[in-house]
Amino acid sequence: MNRVVITGLGAVSPIGQTAKSYWAALTAGQSGFGPPTIFAAERLNTKVVAEVKGFVPEQHFDSRQIGLVDRVSQFAVVAAREAIGQAGLSFREGLGERTAAIVGSGIGGQTTQDDAFKRIYGENAARVHPLIIPRTMPNAPASQISMFFGIKGPTYAVSTACASATHSIGQAFHLVRAGAVTCAVTGGAEAQLTHGTVKAWEAMRILAPDTCRPFSRERKGMVLGEGAAILVLESLDHAAARGARILGEIVGFGMSADAGDLTAPDPDGMVRAMSAALADAALAPDAIDYVNAHGTGTTANDLAETAALHKAFAAHAARLAVSSTKSMVGHALGAAGALEAVATVMALHEGVVPPTMNYVGPDSACDLDYAPNEARPRPLNVALSNSFAFGGLNAVLTFRRFDA
Amino acid sequence: MVDVANGVIELVGSKVRNKQGPLQMSDALESLGLESLDVLELTFAIEEKFNIEIPFNANTEFDFKTVGELVHAVEGLVAKKTASA
Numbered sequence: 001m002n003r004v005v006i007t008g009l010g011a012v013s014p015i016g017q018t019a020k021s022y023w024a025a026l027t028a029g030q031s032g033f034g035p036p037t038i039f040a041a042e043r044l045n046t047k048v049v050a051e052v053k054g055f056v057p058e059q060h061f062d063s064r065q066i067g068l069v070d071r072v073s074q075f076a077v078v079a080a081r082e083a084i085g086q087a088g089l090s091f092r093e094g095l096g097e098r099t100a101a102i103v104g105s106g107i108g109g110q111t112t113q114d115d116a117f118k119r120i121y122g123e124n125a126a127r128v129h130p131l132i133i134p135r136t137m138p139n140a141p142a143s144q145i146s147m148f149f150g151i152k153g154p155t156y157a158v159s160t161a162c163a164s165a166t167h168s169i170g171q172a173f174h175l176v177r178a179g180a181v182t183c184a185v186t187g188g189a190e191a192q193l194t195h196g197t198v199k200a201w202e203a204m205r206i207l208a209p210d211t212c213r214p215f216s217r218e219r220k221g222m223v224l225g226e227g228a229a230i231l232v233l234e235s236l237d238h239a240a241a242r243g244a245r246i247l248g249e250i251v252g253f254g255m256s257a258d259a260g261d262l263t264a265p266d267p268d269g270m271v272r273a274m275s276a277a278l279a280d281a282a283l284a285p286d287a288i289d290y291v292n293a294h295g296t297g298t299t300a301n302d303l304a305e306t307a308a309l310h311k312a313f314a315a316h317a318a319r320l321a322v323s324s325t326k327s328m329v330g331h332a333l334g335a336a337g338a339l340e341a342v343a344t345v346m347a348l349h350e351g352v353v354p355p356t357m358n359y360v361g362p363d364s365a366c367d368l369d370y371a372p373n374e375a376r377p378r379p380l381n382v383a384l385s386n387s388f389a390f391g392g393l394n395a396v397l398t399f400r401r402f403d404a
Numbered sequence: 405m406v407d408v409a410n411g412v413i414e415l416v417g418s419k420v421r422n423k424q425g426p427l428q429m430s431d432a433l434e435s436l437g438l439e440s441l442d443v444l445e446l447t448f449a450i451e452e453k454f455n456i457e458i459p460f461n462a463n464t465e466f467d468f469k470t471v472g473e474l475v476h477a478v479e480g481l482v483a484k485k486t487a488s489a
Contacts, residue, residue, distance in 0.1 A: 205444060205462040221463040264440055299463040300440075 004176045004251075005402060007244045008087030008232030009342050010079035010187075013329050014050040014225055018082055022229075022339070023346045025328070026354040027375040032329050033211060033223055039118075039195045046198050046207055050225035050330030068131060069144055070109030075228035075335070076141035076189035077148050084149055087232040087244065089183065091150040100181045101146045101155040102172045103230070104164030104188035106334030107197070108138035108157075114194035141189040141228070153181050159334065162294070163389035164188050165229070166337030170253035170395055172233055182238050187338030189228035198224060204263075206298050212331075213358035214295035214324035215302045215366040222296040225330025229338035231345070248345040249400045251382070252281025258392030265301050265388055270308035273394035277384060278312075281398040286316045288398075290353055290383040292344045293370075295324025296331055301388065306366045321378060323371040327357040337387040341397060344385045348401040351379050408454065408482050412475045415449045429472030450474075456481040 009019040014032025016022035025032075032050040035041070052075065057066050060078050069077065084091075091099055112135040119125035134140065139157035146155045154175060158168040165188025172186035201207055201224060208221035239246055254276025258269035278285060293305055310317045325343045332339055343354055352375050359372035385397045413427050420427070421437030438446065443466055447458050458481065460466065468474040 203444075203448060205447070205460055207461075208463070209461065219463065220461060261439075262441060 002177050002179055003236035003249060004173050004233050005236050005239050005246045006231050006248045006250065006345055007234055007239050007246060008083035008085070009247060009345060010082030010086070011227065011229040011339060011342050012052055012055065012075040012079050013227040013339055014052050015328055017052065017055060019342055022342065026325055026343055027352055029355050029357050029373065029375065030328060031357065032225065036193065036198065038193050038198070044195065044198055045202055047209060048211060048223055049193055049198070050223055051193055052227050068135065070112045070135040070140060071191035072105060072109050072111070072189045073140045073144040075191060076103055076230065077144050079187065079189070079228040079230040080145045080149065080185055083230040083232045084185065089232065095183065096150045096152045098153055098182040099151045100153045100172055100175050100184040100186070101142050101151040102158065102168045102184060102186045103142040103145055104158045104160070104168035104334045104337070105138045105141055106159060106161045106164050106190055107192050109136035109140055110192050110194050110197055112136045114196045117196070145185055149185070151185060160393045160395070161389035161391055162331065162333050162336055163387035163393050163395040164334035164337065165341070166385065166387035166395035166397055167255070169231060169338065169341055169397060170255065173250045173253050176233050176235055183232065183234040185230060185232055187228065187230040187341070188335040190333045190335040191226050192333060193224060193226050208297060211358045212297040212327050213360060214293065214297040214327050214356055215306065215363065215370045216359040217361050217363040219297050219299065219302065221298050222326070223330035225332040227329065227332045227335050227339060229335060229342045231338070231341060246402045246404065248348055249402045250397060251400045252277045252283065252398030254278070254280055254396045256394045258394070260392055263390050265304035266392060267304045267308040267311060269392060269394050270305060270386070270388055271312045273396045274308065274312040274384060274386070277396035277398045283382060283398065285313045287382050288313070288320060288384055289378070289380045290344070290347055291320055291322045292340045292347070292383065292385040293322050293324045294386045294388045295326050295356065297324070297326060303365050305386065305388070306368055309368060317368060320368065321353040321371050321376065322368050323354055323356045325354050337385065337395065340385050344383050344399050348380045348383055348399055351377060353378050353380070408479050409475045411453055412450060412478050413471065415446060415453065416471055416474065419446050427471050429470065429475065431471045432469055433466065433471065433474065450478055454478060454482050456485055
């Protein structure tokens with residue numbers, strides 16, 4: 001079994017379009033929230049979303065490439081380019097055949113699909129762009145990363161709604177640990193902020209009218225986001241042999257399903273995933289210092305996740321630092337777990353707990369230390385990153401600080 | 405307004421899980437076994453039937469405790485819409 005280390009990080013987020021600027025904004029408590037600027041936003045009730053503002057595709061792609069690549073894949077490729085650049089890897093030689101690209105998305109190329117359907121149904125268009133299908137497919141981000149960087153090993157998408165990226169990273173971790181591949185480029189991407197998608201989320205009546213304040217009293221729901229984040233994983237042996245700078249280590253992965261309600265979270269399923277992530281890492285609960293929570297800001301998730309943390313960690317729960325970075329970047333669905341993995345790796349690397357912003361005071365049922373409103377220096381050794389998806393699908397990664 | 409009341413009661417009735425016999429205005433919605441997704445679908449069905457918007461965020465408690473309160477609220481929204489039309 002290989003040890004699996006992280007040698008590159010990349011991110012495109014509402015508060016920073018590189019991993020470095022994203023992390024700096026997280027620790028500064030910056031908000032990515034604002035009114036939607038998408039098509040026909042005036043017909044939406046939603047007044048606050050987290051868009052990746054000022055993303056200029058032409059700065060990253062030539063005009064021929066742009067026609068082939070939906071916004072979701074653009075985010076993914078830009079994040080991958082940064083991560084691979086930081087890792088200092090080239091896949092053009094034989095390494096490409098021993099590298100995986102596993103990239104999640106909850107929806108895929110929604111901008112392309114929404115625009116096409118508007119033309120077909122709304123405008124009775126006689127014809128549509130010929131590349132709607134390959135731009136829309138949920139595996140487009142994984143495929144585009146494979147093609148842009150010459151990755152020829154196992155390449156696929158995982159689509160498990162809000163847990164897509166965490167499941168993807170976990171799969172990549174398994175492949176590198178088992179020795180099936182030497183390296184993996186993995187994470188998630190989402191670009192869901194279209195009129196049609198936001199309207200559909202509105203119908204679920206769980207979007208906040210004001211802001212996202214996870215675990216806080218007066219929380220009123222989630223804020224939709226978008227973006228991408230990518231991690232480069234490789235075996236410790238390979239990274240050490242080439243003298244790579246190692247940013248952190250993945251030491252465990254746990255999964256579970258609730259087999260219960262379609263959308264309501266289940267603390268027992270969460271506990272089983274967290275316990276599996278600890279067992280996989282051969283760690284006791286009291287080894288964990290920090291949990292990057294799923295923390296959507298809905299009444300139901302934050303209650304259930306707090307109850308699950310109590311159950312999984314018993315008395316140690318009170319000593320954990322828990323925070324939700326969704327309080328700054330919103331919920332990027334299939335990208336959320338990857339953005340949160342980057343935050344978790346950086347938290348361990350820098351010894352800083354990113355804050356839960358917009359926190360106005362404790363809810364009687366949410367009684368843990370949520371690092372409210374201000375980043376906090378704290379020596380961190382091991383952390384969990386939680387993702388809990390609609391459909392009752394739970395995924396949890398265990399990260400450890402790497403000391404050479 | 406009798407039509408509104410009957411329409412709402414019929415829609416609520418389609419979601420009832422644990423009561424036999426006709427619904428009463430005094431029946432608590434919670435006692436009828438409606439789950440969270442039932443409430444969502446019911447709200448949507450009422451909005452569609454009467455072409456109104458019911459202000460409801462699932463992160464807060466459902467504002468209407470009984471069948472009668474829900475009927476009354478829908479009657480109010482329908483009247484308001486008719487008046488402004």
